[in-house]
Amino acid sequence: MELLALTLLQVLNSIAGLALVSFGLAVIFGMMRVINLAHGEFIMLGGFATVFAHGMGVNIWIAMLVISPLAVGALGLVVERLIIRHLYGRMIDTMLATWGLSLLLIGLATTFFGNRVMGVSAPLGSFALGAYSVSWYEQVILIIVCLLYAAGYALLRFTRWGLMARATMQLPEMAASLGVARTRVFATTFTVGAALSGLAGGLLAPLAGVVPTMGAAYVAKAFITVITGGASVVVGSGISATLLSVVGTGATYLANPVIGDVALLAAAIVLLRLLPTGITGRIFKGYP
């Protein structure tokens, strides 16, 4: 019974982890059709922001929840103004540009932060679940991810700003002719996406080793999740993170982590074969 609860909790934690690293990409790729190959490096910089801020004596929650998203969001704004805005509608070109950006950021981080692993300890400690011991911090991440997705959905679905953002993404010319300042909407959306990646990096810093090359470990899974999710940013990523994590964690439990990754990828391939436009291309169509 305890073991079942433990397993269930682990599945939820895995879903939260995948949903967290995918959200920033979902906003940037899902809404703006910009293939952001520097997504992993945004996460990496978020991690470094938390490590350095905490090292300078900032409270760890403020470092993770405020400083990381602000720092990476600001970088996102600069990147959008300097590079991305010239490339809207040119999906392949954004891929090339952001890949270059990714290499540049890895190089800069290596030069200035050094090629070594850093990190902070996880706060809060652990609690006992019967005979087992579980980390509090992972449960906090679970709650934060739920709140983030709920807030994202509410923002896009029920606010005037969300409506304008969705309209701009669907038909930029029409939205502009109706008086929406589309450059501002694009810039804001990219900044928000980058900030979400930074937040993910900050929250992961206590669980992972922060190192300039860490992005590579996340970017592929994030892309698979977002593409499997389909057109709807929040609902799609949420559902696909859930499906893929259940398959991946289940296989890891029954076999080993390699089989877990294989199962996750196989599930994504099967899903995309059956639903070529992603899960939300068929069901929950039209939800943000």
Next chain:
Amino acid sequence: MTLNRRTFLQSTAATLAFPVAARHAFAADPIKIAGILDQSGGLDIYGQPMLACLELAVDDLNAAGGLLGRPVQLVKYDPQSNVQYYTQFATEAAVKEKVAAVFGNTTSAAREAMRPLLRRYQTPYFSPALYEGGVCDRNAFLTGSTPAQTIERLMPYALQHSGKKVYVIAADYNYGQISADWIKKYTRSSGGEVIATEFFPLDVTDFGTTIKKIQAAKPDLVVTVLVGGNHMSFYRQWAAAGMLGKIPMASTCFGVGNEHKVLRPAECEGILTAYGYMQELKTPENADFLNRLSAKFGDKTPYVNEMAAATWYAAMHWANGVKAAKTTDRMAVIKALEAGSVVNGPGGKSTLDAATHHCRMDVHLGQVKGGAFDVIQSFPQQPPSDTAAVCDLIKRPNENRQYVITAN
């Protein structure tokens, strides 16, 4: 100045002739050796301290008057954590610089890229990195530890202080898999049992599922063979789950990547390891070694682990060979080393084994305490019994391969 064909040819001929003339003019031109060690890229954390120790070894040799009355000169190459550059630089060192010996490699992949090349170019090769064992090549000398040397001492102690049920988590490539085999063998011979072994690709960062599986399996001891920055997440997540200290941990490679310096004491306190060298060793030789190192590098003095110390040993073994052979000629040096070479250094005594070209070395058992190793016990002259089981260069001197050693 006008440059016509005649003056060009004259000056070129003069330039080309100069080194030949110079070689005869100065009897004490240096003996060149090459250090090919990663100074940048993902593996520089291993390569930088290794090069520092090689530079110190060259200083030590020159301070003692050089070799054969000639100074030793180190030619440094940075392969940038890229195996391609290893082959390129090994070729350059052997063919262009005509070095007397090549020192280097961090990973086994880099070693196996350089080793056949240097054999073909007839340049003695010294590999100082601890690795999975099995290299059998008369042109190569290996001064790092192999699994049998360290795990044979680690497992009995760890089992005695924890219990009999062992859970192994290891990196998913040859080093991790072969080490896992040896852990199983020595667990069994110590009266224990490996209840599960899990392998992780090097890009895995999420160990949540595994940590819960370990808890469900209730082992008495967890043995880690985890490698690299991503795998360091395990220790962090293990501590976050409140497991540190609840189940004891031992490792065959914790600390070589300076894990105990990166992680906080609360994340790795108490982990047991065994190596041929630990900076915390309290011997006069080690104190002297560390003093010389900090005199040379000042506040840039690196933290020295086994791989770095083994690089110093490698240079000293080579110097022994040159001194005994009274020449830098390849076969003479190899034969002199096979006749016996002993180096007393910071980690204790290292004795070259003629049959395997590996080293018998003193192995030290340590436990992480406050971000450093607390040396518990030292075992003198551990033989490389894994490689010795398959490789005999006295009987078969022409062998040139790396055996895959199966422990069981």
